[in-house]
Amino acid sequence: MIQIKQLTKTFKNTKGLDNINATVESGEMVALIGSSGSGKSTLMRHICGLMCCDTDSGGQIEVLSRIMQRDGQLSKNARKVRTEVGVIFQQFNLVDRLSVMTNVLMGALGRVPTWRSVSNLFPPAERRLGMESLARVGMADKAWQRASTLSGGQQQRVAIARALTQRARVLLADEPIASLDPESSRIVMDILAQIHREDKITVVVSLHQVEYAIRYCPRTIALRQGRVVYDGPSTALTPSFLKEIYGSETEELFSPAVDNAMRHQSKNTQNQPAPAPAAA
Amino acid sequence: MTVQNTILVDNRPPRSVQSSMTKLSGWAIVIAILAWSWEGADMRPMALITDAGNMATLAGDFFPPNFADWRLYLEEIVVTFHLAVWGTFLAVICAVPFGILSSENIAPWWIYQPVRRVMDACRAINEVVFAMLFVVSVGLGPFAGVLALWVHTTGVLAKLFSEAVEAIDPQPVEGIRSTGATVIEEVIFGVIPQVLPLWISYSLYRFESNVRSATVLGIVGAGGIGVVLWEMIRGFYFAQTCAIMILIIISVTAIDLVSQRLRKLFV
Ligand SMILES: Nc1ncnc2c1ncn2[C@@H]1O[C@H](COP(=O)(O)OP(=O)(O)OP(=O)(O)O)[C@@H](O)[C@H]1O
Numbered sequence: 001m002i003q004i005k006q007l008t009k010t011f012k013n014t015k016g017l018d019n020i021n022a023t024v025e026s027g028e029m030v031a032l033i034g035s036s037g038s039g040k041s042t043l044m045r046h047i048c049g050l051m052c053c054d055t056d057s058g059g060q061i062e063v064l065s066r067i068m069q070r071d072g073q074l075s076k077n078a079r080k081v082r083t084e085v086g087v088i089f090q091q092f093n094l095v096d097r098l099s100v101m102t103n104v105l106m107g108a109l110g111r112v113p114t115w116r117s118v119s120n121l122f123p124p125a126e127r128r129l130g131m132e133s134l135a136r137v138g139m140a141d142k143a144w145q146r147a148s149t150l151s152g153g154q155q156q157r158v159a160i161a162r163a164l165t166q167r168a169r170v171l172l173a174d175e176p177i178a179s180l181d182p183e184s185s186r187i188v189m190d191i192l193a194q195i196h197r198e199d200k201i202t203v204v205v206s207l208h209q210v211e212y213a214i215r216y217c218p219r220t221i222a223l224r225q226g227r228v229v230y231d232g233p234s235t236a237l238t239p240s241f242l243k244e245i246y247g248s249e250t251e252e253l254f255s256p257a258v259d260n261a262m263r264h265q266s267k268n269t270q271n272q273p274a275p276a277p278a279a280a
Numbered sequence: 281m282t283v284q285n286t287i288l289v290d291n292r293p294p295r296s297v298q299s300s301m302t303k304l305s306g307w308a309i310v311i312a313i314l315a316w317s318w319e320g321a322d323m324r325p326m327a328l329i330t331d332a333g334n335m336a337t338l339a340g341d342f343f344p345p346n347f348a349d350w351r352l353y354l355e356e357i358v359v360t361f362h363l364a365v366w367g368t369f370l371a372v373i374c375a376v377p378f379g380i381l382s383s384e385n386i387a388p389w390w391i392y393q394p395v396r397r398v399m400d401a402c403r404a405i406n407e408v409v410f411a412m413l414f415v416v417s418v419g420l421g422p423f424a425g426v427l428a429l430w431v432h433t434t435g436v437l438a439k440l441f442s443e444a445v446e447a448i449d450p451q452p453v454e455g456i457r458s459t460g461a462t463v464i465e466e467v468i469f470g471v472i473p474q475v476l477p478l479w480i481s482y483s484l485y486r487f488e489s490n491v492r493s494a495t496v497l498g499i500v501g502a503g504g505i506g507v508v509l510w511e512m513i514r515g516f517y518f519a520q521t522c523a524i525m526i527l528i529i530i531s532v533t534a535i536d537l538v539s540q541r542l543r544k545l546f547v
């Protein structure tokens with residue numbers, strides 16, 4: 001499903017990713033964990049082709065047996081490959097000023113001819129699919145509101161509905177719950193697990209907190225400073241084992257919220273809340 | 281002497297000396313430029329006093345204003361308005377693609393650089409100059425004025441539009457890109473919704489200033505109230521000139537006020 005070979009990404013003076021090799025099989029639900037700056041987002045952005053690896057590094061990413069990028073160059077049909085890969089971002093990345101429904105219909109852009117989409121003439125079947133997707137994440141009643149009027153958790157559910165409308169076969173979720181309160185986090189993770197189960201969608205989800213990885217994903221890939229330091233069953237991620245691979249960074253992964261996530265309402269310390277959208 | 285004191289003594293004086301030096305040299309440069317320009321600008325303050333009588337007579341000739349031909353004046357002001365409407369409209373239509381193509385975050389450098397240079401040229405040359413050129417090519421009349429406003433305003437709006445585009449939040453655009461959208465779809469659904477309010481506001485603002493510019497275009501024969509105004513000034517009909525100026529002030533102010541109201545709705 002996803003094949004990553006020799007992926008290296010160098011930023012000005014830091015190694016964002018250092019020779020990553022990993023394979024995700026069809027139908028898996030994999031967690032990607034690591035402390036802040038370990039390269040989770042960078043890896044995700046490479047898989048969905050929003051970022052290219054170092055040139056002539058031999059790095060290559062295949063998604064659904066088709067090349068997304070190789071040697072730092074996006075493949076010619078990267079756009080086609082992207083249509084099958086749903087991406088969910090930490091900051092939701094919806095278009096604030098468009099309605100929830102229009103945002104969800106963006107998932108159909110890969111199938112709908114450009115002249116139809118730009119004149120807002122999405123075929124009825126696509127609109128139906130969009131509405132069904134919204135219903136599945138429990139947001140059908142908000143379809144005609146502006147995306148900016150929703151809470152973070154609701155926006156993230158809309159983003160998932162967009163991926164469903166995309167009929168994505170792979171879903172990449174980059175810290176989907178890092179900006180959410182525990183209750184919304186649970187809802188969003190439950191929805192991800194549900195669509196993984198029901199639609200047989202392959203899911204890769206990056207997480208800050210190990211406890212979510214253990215609860216939702218059978219397999220975990222752990223990153224540290226751009227390297228894979230563990231790849232195996234999530235059950236092996238005991239506090240002592242994490243200490244072994246992360247040392248002092250462990251605390252960040254086992255936040256004080258460990259099992260209290262549901263009890264503490266306002267814990268949202270991992271990450272800053274979404275920045276205000278650029279002044280329009 | 282405490283550590284704190286040392287820091288104060290060490291830091292403060294150099295910094296303030298430096299800033300006052302820059303201030304001083306700044307003023308020196310301003311004064312030097314003013315002095316250098318004195319002769320070129322033919323500055324003769326005494327003429328204000330010696331020719332004061334002349335000016336008083338001229339001012340006296342303006343009053344009372346003569347509104348006898350007010351129907352003609354109003355018609356021409358409406359023509360001026362029409363001319364500004366079309367000049368601005370065509371410019372807005374063209375400024376959308378040119379503005380997007382001259383945005384660093386959308387177009388590659390080999391597109392935005394040349395587009396920007398062309399837009400710079402459109403902007404650098406005043407509407408009146410374009411009007412003279414178009415009068416020569418398409419003949420006297422408002423159409424020459426429309427073309428002049430069109431070209432110049434396209435240059436201005438393309439710059440303003442692209443500045444808005446360069447200030448957008450890239451995240452929603454990446455959200456759209458990740459679905460496998462084409463570049464055009466990225467722009468239409470990711471960029472334009474973010475910049476639209478600002479674009480509308482800029483367009484209305486340029487419309488206001490185009491109405492003002494359009495009153496001048498007539499002087500070079502490009503139609504509108506300017507034609508009549510120029511005739512009256514040349515014929516020394518100052519009472520009529522005064523009437524026209526009053527009408528221009530009233531109508532331009534009215535348009536400005538309405539447009540300002542509209543702009544507030546969008547930002
Ligand atoms: N565009 C960029 N330019 C320069 N450095 C970058 C860029 N993007 C990421 N980095 C660096 O690469 C490293 C990995 O960053 P990345 O965002 O992938 O981490 P992360 O695991 O997602 O962290 P977080 O949990 O904070 O989101 C960091 O050191 C970061 O500073």
Ligand SMILES: [Mg+2]
Nearest residue numbers: 040041042175
């Ligand atoms: Mg990240």
